[in-house]
Each structure stands twice: as C-alpha cells, then as structure tokens.
Amino acid sequence: MSLATTVGDSFVVARRNLIKIKRVPELLVFTTLSPIMFVLLFAYVFGGAIAGGDPQQYREFLMAGIFAQTVIFGATTTGAGLADDVQKGIVDRFRSLPMAPSAVLTGRTLSDVINNVIVLVVMSLTGLLVGWRIHTSVLEALDGYVLLLLFAYAISWVMAWVGLLIPSVEVLNQASFIVIFPLTFLANTFVPLESLPGPLRVFAEWNPVSAITQAARELFGNTALVAPSDAWPLQHPALYTLVWVVIILAVFVPLTNLQYRRAASR
Incomplete structure (x- = not known):
C-alpha cells in the first residue's frame, strides 16, 4: 500500500480511538484525576518539608516531575487499548479490511498523543492554580x-x-504499574537527587525519567531546587532524552509490528 493510504488509514484508526473518549468521557476524567491528586497532595502535604520550608519553590520543582509521570502512565492506555482489541476480536476485523496493517498501531499511538496533549493542558492549568x-x-x-x-x-x-504480548487488560495494568511506578519514583521527579543514597542516586542519574524531568524543568525555568550534577545525562538532559526516544522507537516499532502480525494470525 502507498504511503498516502497508510497515513489516511492511520488517521481513521486514530479518530476511532478519539471517538471512544467522546462516548466514554470517564476515561479522560479518571486519567486526569490521578495526577491532579498527586499535585495537590505533594504541593500542600509534602511541599514545605521537602523544600526546606519554601512550598512555592517545591511546587515549581514538582510540576515537571508530575508531567513526566503522567505522560508515562498515560502510555499504558495504548497497551490496554490494544489488549482489549485483541480480546474482543477487533484486531481480526481490522485484518479482514483492505487497510494498511501498520495503520492500527500508528493510529493507536497517534490518538494517545492527542490524549496526552489534553491531559497536559489540564495539568498545566492545575499547576497554575497551585x-x-x-x-x-x-x-x-x-x-x-x-x-x-x-x-x-x-x-x-x-x-x-x-x-x-499480554492480551489481557487486567494483567497488563498490574504488570505496567509494577514497572512504571518505581521507575518514575527512582528519579528526580519528586525529590532532589542529592537526597538519595549512593546506588539509588547513580541509577536515578541515568534513569531517562530523570532526564526528561530535568529537561522540562530547564525549559520551563523551574530550576530553583535543582543542584548541579556531574552525571552526563543531567548535564545534557534534552539530548539524552532524544537518544532514548530514538533507541526506543528503533527497537519497538518493528518489534511491535511483528507482534501485531503474530497476534492477528492467532
């Protein structure tokens, strides 16, 4: 199929996923409620203690970490949606249609980018309020x-x-939580890295979640509580983040397309 056909099919699939949010708005509501609760709890309950008595500085330090955690957890929507489609046989229906196979995955990931844009807007407004x-x-x-x-x-x-790979929404949610939750907390998302013990601090310095959080803080100008670091990823956080983006896409785009063909042939 031509590139134009693939792009057109991808937008159709993306539209299908976005219509689901329109028809079931609770999906978007509960996606945004969790990070809003994190903002309010950390800003007003822990802010003064962590920032040494200056909650305002901590709120500015906090928001980039909340942004990073939110968009990473939001990515689980992609996996849950595909697992649900496999369970319900929708993937088999897509396979029977005259459409580009890669459009299912591209459309799914594209719709989740749009969902993340909405979530980031809501989170930014919440941040401005606090x-x-x-x-x-x-x-x-x-x-x-x-x-x-x-x-x-x-x-x-x-x-x-x-x-x-795991076409079960329940299992996927549990498995992703076990991996993503510690990955987002063993970073500079909520506390300065100098507060972490030696081995954990080294891991956090090279954790890509720390890099995206650091890059966002620098680009937003929220660096009041950020101490200088000798670690290369935190000296060049935007570049380190882009390196991870390229590596992940280079590995998982072909791997996911291969797994999709296997799932569709069951």
Missing part, C-alpha cells in the same frame, strides 16, 4: 511540552508491544 509558573520564553516552554510528548510517544510503542 502557584506553578513558567519563567522562560514561549518557544522554550513549547519545546518542553514537545519533548514530553515525544518521550510519551516512544513509551507508548513499548506499551503497545506489551499489550499485544
């Missing part, structure tokens, strides 16, 4: 959001592969 501010230019702030969305897009391909 005192978060952007101290850089509009262009730098947009770069921060784009970098977050790129990283989330890469992670969504990982979750798409998992969703096709």
Whole structure:
C-alpha cells in the first residue's frame, strides 16, 4: 500500500480511538484525576518539608516531575487499548479490511498523543492554580511540552508491544504499574537527587525519567531546587532524552509490528 493510504488509514484508526473518549468521557476524567491528586497532595502535604520550608519553590520543582509521570502512565492506555482489541476480536476485523496493517498501531499511538496533549493542558492549568509558573520564553516552554510528548510517544510503542504480548487488560495494568511506578519514583521527579543514597542516586542519574524531568524543568525555568550534577545525562538532559526516544522507537516499532502480525494470525 502507498504511503498516502497508510497515513489516511492511520488517521481513521486514530479518530476511532478519539471517538471512544467522546462516548466514554470517564476515561479522560479518571486519567486526569490521578495526577491532579498527586499535585495537590505533594504541593500542600509534602511541599514545605521537602523544600526546606519554601512550598512555592517545591511546587515549581514538582510540576515537571508530575508531567513526566503522567505522560508515562498515560502510555499504558495504548497497551490496554490494544489488549482489549485483541480480546474482543477487533484486531481480526481490522485484518479482514483492505487497510494498511501498520495503520492500527500508528493510529493507536497517534490518538494517545492527542490524549496526552489534553491531559497536559489540564495539568498545566492545575499547576497554575497551585502557584506553578513558567519563567522562560514561549518557544522554550513549547519545546518542553514537545519533548514530553515525544518521550510519551516512544513509551507508548513499548506499551503497545506489551499489550499485544499480554492480551489481557487486567494483567497488563498490574504488570505496567509494577514497572512504571518505581521507575518514575527512582528519579528526580519528586525529590532532589542529592537526597538519595549512593546506588539509588547513580541509577536515578541515568534513569531517562530523570532526564526528561530535568529537561522540562530547564525549559520551563523551574530550576530553583535543582543542584548541579556531574552525571552526563543531567548535564545534557534534552539530548539524552532524544537518544532514548530514538533507541526506543528503533527497537519497538518493528518489534511491535511483528507482534501485531503474530497476534492477528492467532
């Protein structure tokens, strides 16, 4: 099939997934409620203690971490959606249609980027309400959001592969939580890295979640509580994040397409 056909089919699949959000708005509501609760709890319950008595500085430190955690957890929607489609036989129906096979995966991941845009807008408004501010230019702030969305897009391909490998929504949700939850907490998302013990600090410095969080903080100008680091990933967080994005896409796009063909042939 031609590239134009593949792109057109991908947009049709993306539209199908977005219509589901329109018909079941609870999906979007509960996706945004969790990070809003994190913002309120960390900002007002832990903020003063972590920031040494300056909750305002901690709220600005916090938001980039919340953004990173939210878009990473949001990527599980991709895996859950594909697992649900496999369970219900929708993948088999797609296979019977005259459409590009890759459009199912591309459309699914594209729709989740749009979902993440909506979530980031809601989270930004919540951050503004609790005192978060952007101290850089509009262009730098947009770069921060784009970098977050790129990283989330890469992670969504990982979750798409998992969703096709484990075609059970319940098992996928449990498995992804076990992996993603510690990965997002063993980073600089909620606390400065200097508070972590030696081995955990080294892991956190090279954790790509720390890099995307650090890059977002720098692009938003929220670096008041960020201490200088000798670790290369935190000295070049945007570049390190982009390297991870390229590696993840290079590995998981072909791997996921292969797994899709296997799932569709069952």
